[in-house]
Amino acid sequence: MSLFTSTAKWVTEEHQMFAEMANRFMDDELVPNIERWNQNGVVDRDFWNKAGEMGLMAGAIPEDFGGVGGGIGFDAVTLYEQSARGDAGWGFGIQSIVVHYLTAYGSEDQKQKWLPRLASGEMVGALAMTEPGTGSDVQSIRTTAEKDGNSYRLNGSKIFITNGQTADLILVAAKTDKTQGSKGVSLIAVETEGAEGFRRGRNLKKLGMKANDTAELFFEDVKVPMTNLIGPEEGQGFYQMMKQLPWERLTIGIMALGAIDFAIAETVRYTQERKAFGQRVMDFQNTRFKLAECKTKAEVLRSFVNDCVAQLEDGTLDAAKASMVKYWGSEVQNEIMHECLQLFGGYGFMMEYPIARLYADARVQMIYGGTNEIMKELIARSLDT
Ligand SMILES: Cc1cc2nc3c(=O)[nH]c(=O)nc-3n(C[C@H](O)[C@H](O)[C@H](O)COP(=O)(O)OP(=O)(O)OC[C@H]3O[C@@H](n4cnc5c(N)ncnc54)[C@H](O)[C@@H]3O)c2cc1C
Numbered sequence: 001m002s003l004f005t006s007t008a009k010w011v012t013e014e015h016q017m018f019a020e021m022a023n024r025f026m027d028d029e030l031v032p033n034i035e036r037w038n039q040n041g042v043v044d045r046d047f048w049n050k051a052g053e054m055g056l057m058a059g060a061i062p063e064d065f066g067g068v069g070g071g072i073g074f075d076a077v078t079l080y081e082q083s084a085r086g087d088a089g090w091g092f093g094i095q096s097i098v099v100h101y102l103t104a105y106g107s108e109d110q111k112q113k114w115l116p117r118l119a120s121g122e123m124v125g126a127l128a129m130t131e132p133g134t135g136s137d138v139q140s141i142r143t144t145a146e147k148d149g150n151s152y153r154l155n156g157s158k159i160f161i162t163n164g165q166t167a168d169l170i171l172v173a174a175k176t177d178k179t180q181g182s183k184g185v186s187l188i189a190v191e192t193e194g195a196e197g198f199r200r201g202r203n204l205k206k207l208g209m210k211a212n213d214t215a216e217l218f219f220e221d222v223k224v225p226m227t228n229l230i231g232p233e234e235g236q237g238f239y240q241m242m243k244q245l246p247w248e249r250l251t252i253g254i255m256a257l258g259a260i261d262f263a264i265a266e267t268v269r270y271t272q273e274r275k276a277f278g279q280r281v282m283d284f285q286n287t288r289f290k291l292a293e294c295k296t297k298a299e300v301l302r303s304f305v306n307d308c309v310a311q312l313e314d315g316t317l318d319a320a321k322a323s324m325v326k327y328w329g330s331e332v333q334n335e336i337m338h339e340c341l342q343l344f345g346g347y348g349f350m351m352e353y354p355i356a357r358l359y360a361d362a363r364v365q366m367i368y369g370g371t372n373e374i375m376k377e378l379i380a381r382s383l384d385t
Pocket of ligand 1: 094136
């Protein structure tokens with residue numbers, strides 16, 4: 001199983017070597033822990049440091065800031081190798097998104113201070129946009145950042161925040177101008193250590209993705225230096241988010257592909273072993289046809305994902321296409337999990353079998369990163385010009 005298609009022009013020898021290294025790391029350090037992390041509701045903190053030591057989170061970080069300056073394709077490989085082991089708990093996707101915000105809009109000081117620590121796993125990142133009262137409609141957020149001398153005072157609450165219990169560095173979307181809609185939104189980095197007035201809520205109980213610590217966050221008069229504003233001036237947050245969302249959406253397509261490859265392999269293995277009516281379940285024509293359909297969809301998605309990675313690398317991936325890979329990838333993932341689980345019979349409904357977890361993990365892919373309805377809106381907008 002590999003992220004790469006044989007003809008993908010963005011793939012270099014370095015990517016291939018990186019994938020082999022990531023492959024071994026995931027087998028040794030991730031696979032043995034997946035079940036336990038799902039029970040604990042959180043990934044071991046030291047897994048982040050181990051991944052940092054291997055350079056798995058540094059691929060796209062510039063060399064001057066503790067990375068290897070290799071571009072987005074390296075993060076794509078890490079994400080794929082994770083999800084192709086059937087894991088949706090480790091929040092590297094969000095870490096990578098935080099890195100990309102800082103790389104694109106951070107000041108020299110911010111980059112020096114945070115990027116090396118995000119690369120090494122010393123820091124875990126989170127991105128906090130969603131609030132109890134608003135998710136899809138980001139410009140209606142109510143968290144505020146008011147000026148107070150050389151600081152901002154943050155007030156408000158966020159919900160459903162991936163890495164919420166673990167994060168040391170949170171990019172918070174807040175209104176620096178309450179009279180404005182999207183133009184009043186700014187991104188402000190909050191270092192959680194010693195941040196007075198900052199509080200994490202409970203680790204939310206979810207249908208799937210149970211190994212990820214998804215949390216509510218509360219900000220009560222949290223004092224943050226004005227130098228933590230992301231970008232040269234206030235009011236850029238909405239624009240920055242719109243510019244960075246293609247990568248967030250593509251991460252979802254990549255995670256879908258990895259999970260699909262894992263599910264198909266598991267289902268082939270199971271149906272080859274399981275017998276009914278004196279033959280292997282794999283020998284029923286229905287099984288063969290269903291798996292053939294799943295495999296075909298996986299290959300279509302692989303080509304699409306590779307095309308999107310190539311376009312993101314050369315800066316040409318637009319909002320509509322990024323929305324398509326998120327929408328299509330997550331829909332196909334859910335269809336395939338449904339079909340694969342069915343082929344396990346009753347065992348597919350049992351949590352001891354990874355397919356049950358994969359089925360549950362898949363559902364949220366149609367919701368977060370912008371719901372699939374919002375994706376269709378964005379795609380339709382590109383048609384109706
Ligand atoms: C496990 C998990 C992890 C998450 N991680 C993060 C995170 O790290 N950071 C973060 O900021 N957020 C995160 N989210 C939040 C996620 O991005 C939002 O839940 C999502 O954007 C939808 O917002 P909402 O839940 O408020 O739904 P709503 O916006 O209330 O939507 C409800 C329904 O209305 C539909 N709808 C809304 N507007 C329209 C429209 N214009 N046209 C048609 N239909 C529409 C939606 O598609 C949906 O079906 C996470 C969510 C989950 C579940």
